[in-house]
Amino acid sequence: MNTAFTVGLGVLLAGGLLGPVAQRSSNPWRIREWALALVIVACPILIYAAITSDVSTILKVLLVATMTGLLAVCAWTLQRISQRE
16 A cells, blocks of 8 residues: 555545544534545545556546545535535
8 A cells, every 4th residue: 555545544534533523513514514625635635546556457446436426425515515504
Protein backbone atom coordinates (compact mmCIF):
# COMPACT_ATOMS: atom_id res chain seq x y z
CA MET A 1 0.00 0.00 0.00
CA ASN A 2 1.26 3.45 -0.77
CA THR A 3 1.11 6.59 1.34
CA ALA A 4 -1.86 8.10 -0.51
CA PHE A 5 -3.92 5.01 0.27
CA THR A 6 -3.05 5.22 3.97
CA VAL A 7 -3.83 8.95 4.14
CA GLY A 8 -7.08 8.47 2.24
CA LEU A 9 -8.22 5.70 4.56
CA GLY A 10 -7.31 7.79 7.60
CA VAL A 11 -9.35 10.75 6.40
CA LEU A 12 -12.24 8.45 5.46
CA LEU A 13 -12.13 6.88 8.93
CA ALA A 14 -12.07 10.31 10.59
CA GLY A 15 -15.15 11.32 8.61
CA GLY A 16 -16.90 8.10 9.54
CA LEU A 17 -16.13 8.50 13.23
CA LEU A 18 -17.73 11.94 13.33
CA GLY A 19 -21.17 10.38 12.77
CA PRO A 20 -21.53 8.92 16.29
CA VAL A 21 -20.08 12.12 17.77
CA ALA A 22 -22.81 14.13 16.02
CA GLN A 23 -25.52 12.31 17.94
CA ARG A 24 -24.27 13.78 21.21
CA SER A 25 -23.90 17.32 19.88
CA SER A 26 -26.28 20.23 20.34
CA ASN A 27 -25.93 20.97 16.59
CA PRO A 28 -25.59 17.53 14.96
CA TRP A 29 -25.96 18.71 11.37
CA ARG A 30 -22.91 20.94 11.64
CA ILE A 31 -20.77 17.95 12.65
CA ARG A 32 -22.33 15.81 9.94
CA GLU A 33 -21.38 18.46 7.38
CA TRP A 34 -17.78 18.21 8.56
CA ALA A 35 -17.95 14.41 8.32
CA LEU A 36 -19.25 14.63 4.76
CA ALA A 37 -16.56 17.16 3.88
CA LEU A 38 -13.86 14.79 5.17
CA VAL A 39 -15.28 11.95 3.11
CA ILE A 40 -15.37 14.22 0.04
CA VAL A 41 -11.67 14.97 0.61
CA ALA A 42 -10.82 11.30 1.11
CA CYS A 43 -12.49 10.00 -2.05
CA PRO A 44 -10.19 11.66 -4.61
CA ILE A 45 -7.16 10.65 -2.54
CA LEU A 46 -8.30 7.03 -2.62
CA ILE A 47 -9.08 7.24 -6.33
CA TYR A 48 -5.53 8.51 -6.95
CA ALA A 49 -4.15 5.73 -4.74
CA ALA A 50 -6.12 3.11 -6.67
CA ILE A 51 -4.98 4.37 -10.05
CA THR A 52 -1.30 4.50 -9.08
CA SER A 53 -1.24 1.19 -7.17
CA ASP A 54 0.04 -2.09 -8.52
CA VAL A 55 -3.05 -4.18 -7.80
CA SER A 56 -5.15 -5.90 -10.45
CA THR A 57 -7.28 -3.91 -12.84
CA ILE A 58 -10.50 -5.35 -11.41
CA LEU A 59 -9.64 -4.10 -7.92
CA LYS A 60 -8.73 -0.68 -9.32
CA VAL A 61 -12.05 -0.42 -11.16
CA LEU A 62 -14.00 -1.53 -8.07
CA LEU A 63 -12.28 0.98 -5.79
CA VAL A 64 -12.62 3.86 -8.25
CA ALA A 65 -16.30 3.06 -8.85
CA THR A 66 -17.01 2.77 -5.13
CA MET A 67 -15.27 6.03 -4.27
CA THR A 68 -16.95 7.85 -7.17
CA GLY A 69 -20.35 6.64 -5.97
CA LEU A 70 -19.57 7.64 -2.40
CA LEU A 71 -18.42 11.05 -3.60
CA ALA A 72 -21.67 11.55 -5.51
CA VAL A 73 -23.80 10.55 -2.51
CA CYS A 74 -21.89 12.90 -0.20
CA ALA A 75 -22.17 15.81 -2.63
CA TRP A 76 -25.90 15.18 -3.04
CA THR A 77 -26.36 15.02 0.74
CA LEU A 78 -24.46 18.27 1.29
CA GLN A 79 -26.60 19.93 -1.35
CA ARG A 80 -29.78 18.75 0.40
CA ILE A 81 -28.48 20.00 3.77
CA SER A 82 -27.59 23.41 2.37
CA GLN A 83 -31.04 23.77 0.78
CA ARG A 84 -32.68 22.93 4.10
CA GLU A 85 -30.91 25.69 6.03
